[in-house]
Amino acid sequence: MKIEEHFGNSIKSLMENHSQEYWDNEGTLAELLLELHLWLDEFDLKKGEGYDYTGANCIKHREQRHHIEGISEAVEIFSQHYGNQFKQIIREEAERHIQNDMKQIPFKDDYKRSEFWRSLRGEPER
DSSP states (O other): OOHHHHHHHHHHHHHHHSHHHHHHTHHHHHHHHHHHHHHHTTTTTOEETTEEOSGGGGGGGHHHHSSHHHHHHHHHHHHHHHOGGGHHHHHHHHHHHHHHHHSSOOOGGGGGOHHHHHHHTTOOOO
């Protein structure tokens, strides 16, 4: 899913589930959400020391932050920057982003298992 779609889904969710908080903090939350989604997908289509998420490997960028541990890291980083009052929203929106992309919320170690990748591609178990 593209960043714009993630961002739009987050705004819609906030308006439905946290409407007063959204309107009270509209500018801050819009900035927070955009930064959160960019942070979660920061490694998409990038190549660096020890990783290559370009070309056919682009989906593998999700092993960096699309997991339970990545959600906890996001809550820590973004609540320090934007304030603890947004912890629940940060957690909910990081979870939604990962669930939309992965159809599940894995653990970081799941990405090391070949059967995990086969299940993502819809291949039968061996």
